[in-house]
Amino acid sequence: MSMANYAFEVSQTSAYAPEILEGLSSAERRDDAASAPVRDESDLSTGLALEDINLSFGGVVALAGVDLSIKAGEIRAIIGPNGAGKSSLINVISGVYRPERGHVVLNGVRYAQVPTQKLAHLGVARTFQNLALFKGLSVLDNVVAGRAHTVRSSFAGQIVGTPLSRRERRDSYDRAIQILDFLHLGGVRDRLAGTLPYGLQKRVELARALVAEPRLLLLDEPMAGMTATEKSEMASFIRAARDRFGMTVVLIEHDVGVVMELSDRIAVLDYGLKIADATPAEIRSDQRVIDAYLGVVSENEDGGGI
C-alpha cells in the first residue's frame, strides 16, 4: 500500500470512526423510537450538540468556535443577519460542509464530518434554502422519495414485484399520503412538484423531510419569501409536526416575529460568532442582539460597535 493511500484510509477511518460505535447504540435507539412515539417530556438529553465548530471559505470566516447544545424535542431557531453563518451551520450539521475544527454530536456520537449519505439513517432530515424538490416527479412521488433510505429491495425485486418490494411500496405510499393530509397537501397530490406555487413547494419539501420520520429536522429558511399568512401557517405546521412526531427542530428564519412565537430557544449568530443563546424573551432584551440584528442601526454605522 502506498503512503498516500494509507494516509487516506486513516483519515477516512477517523472521520467515520463513529460508525463503529453506531452498532452499539442502534439497538437501544430502536427501543426509544418504538416506546416513545409521543414526545417524552422526561427525556431532556441532548439531541444535537456542536462543539467548537470552525469553518472558513478561503479566508472568509463563516463560523468561529460555535458551540451549540440542543435538547431533544426542542424547537431551536438560529437567527442572524445575512452572511452570519446560519446556512453554513445547517450545512455542517447535515455534513454538506466539513468543519476545519470541532465536532458534531448526533445521538451521542461525535463526528468530524457527518456522513451525508447516511444522514437519513441517522434520523436527520432537512429542507433547503432554495427549493430542492424533484421537479419531474409528482408531489406524492416527491414525498415518497423521502422514504428512499428505508428501501431494502433491489431493483430486480422491484421489477418482478417481490413481496418485500410490494410491502415497501405500499408502506411508503401510505405514509406519504398521511403526511400530505397532515400538511393539507392532499389536493395537489398528483400535480408535478415544479408547477406548484412557491409557498406550497416549501410545504412539500417539509412533507418530504417529515415522511422520513427524523429525530432531528433541519429547516433552512422554511418561510423565506412567504406572505405573512403563509408564514404563520407554516409556523403552525412546524409546531404541529413537532408536537405530533416529537422530533428536535433546528430552523433558520429571518422573520424575527415568527421566530419568537415558534421557538423554545433562539441562538443568534453574527459574523460567524454565536453572540446569544437564550429563550425568546431573553433574546428580545439582549443588548448585543439588538445591536447586531434586531435593533437600531444608528450607532453602528461606522462599524465601531461591532
Next chain:
Amino acid sequence: MSALATEFTVAPTLPKWAAPVLVLIIAYGVVPFVGTSYLFEAILLPFLALSLAGLGLNILTGYAGQLSLGSAAFMAAGAFAAYNFNLRVEGLPLVGSIILSGLVAAGIGIVFGLPSLRLRGFYLAVSTLAAQFFVQWALTKFSWFSNNSSSGVIDAPTLSIGGIVFSGAAGRYLFSLTIVTVITFLAYRLVISQTGRNFIAVRDNETAARIIGVPVLRTKLLAFAISSFIIGVAGVLWAFAYLRTVEPAGFNLDRSFQILFIIIIGGLASIRGAFFGAALIVVFPLVLARLGSFLLGDIFDSGVLDMSQRIVLGALIILFLILEPDGLVSLWDRIRRRLGSALRLTRR
C-alpha cells in the same frame, strides 16, 4: 382547483394498459400477415432495434440525467459479445447469449460510467466518447472478436428461441418484437419503482437525493448498467435480426448521435418517447427519398438525399428543442386531449 382537475382528466373511458395492448395485438396478430418484406426489412426491423436502443439511453439520459454519447459502443459490445458467446460456447441457447451479451455491455457501461461519479453534463458526455472510440478501436484491432475474419464482417447466426426458428423477414420481426416487448415491459416496471424514482431524484437534484438517503453513486452506476444492458441487446437485434451481419463500422459515433436524437425528438424520460422518436428517424428518410424523387426526379440522387436528410433532421431537432422540448410524446398527448374534449363536446 376542481375545475382544473376536471379539465385535465382525459377520456377516462380507456384504462392505461389499453393502448399498449392494442398495439401489441396489431403487431402480433395483423402485421406479420399483411406486411411486405420491404416493410419488415426497411422499416420495422431497424425501428425495433433503434427503439430498444432509445429506450436504453432514455433510462440513462432521460430518467437518470446522465448524458451519454457512447450508445453505439454499447450496441457494438452487445452485438460482438452475442456473436462470440454463440460461436464459442457450445450448446448455449441464443437467448442465453443475448442475456450474457447484455451483461457484458452492462459491465462496459459501468466502467465507462465511473466518470459520472465526478463529471456532469457535457463533461460526462465527452468522457463517454471514450467508450465510443475505445470499443470501436478494440473491435477493429483484435481480430479475435470477429473470429479472425479477414474483412471484419461476420455473419449472424439463425435466430431461435426454445427450438422455434425465426427465419425470413417476418420471423426476424417477430423475434425482435418479442424481445423488445419483454424488455419494454420490464423497463416500465423499473421506471415506476422506487429505483426509477431514485433515477429522477438524482437527475433533478443530486444533493437533495443524497440527503434523503438515495445512494447516489450506486444509482448512477445502476443506471449505466441497466441502460447499457438494454442498448447491448438492441445491438444484438440490430446485427442479428436487421443487418444479418456484424461489423464495427456500423456502430460509429453517428449511430450514438442518432440514438440521442431519437430520445430528444421522441421525448426524454418517457418509455413511449423512444418508440416515437425511432419511428420518426426510421420513416423520415424513406419519406424524404420518395418525396424527393417524386418532386425532383433524377436530380435527387443518393448524395443529395443524404445531404438533405442531414439538413432537415438538424432543422427538425432545433425546432423540437425550441417548440416542443418534451418531444413527440407531449405533442401526441396534447393532440389526444384536444380530440378527446372535441369528441366529448360533440357527444353532448
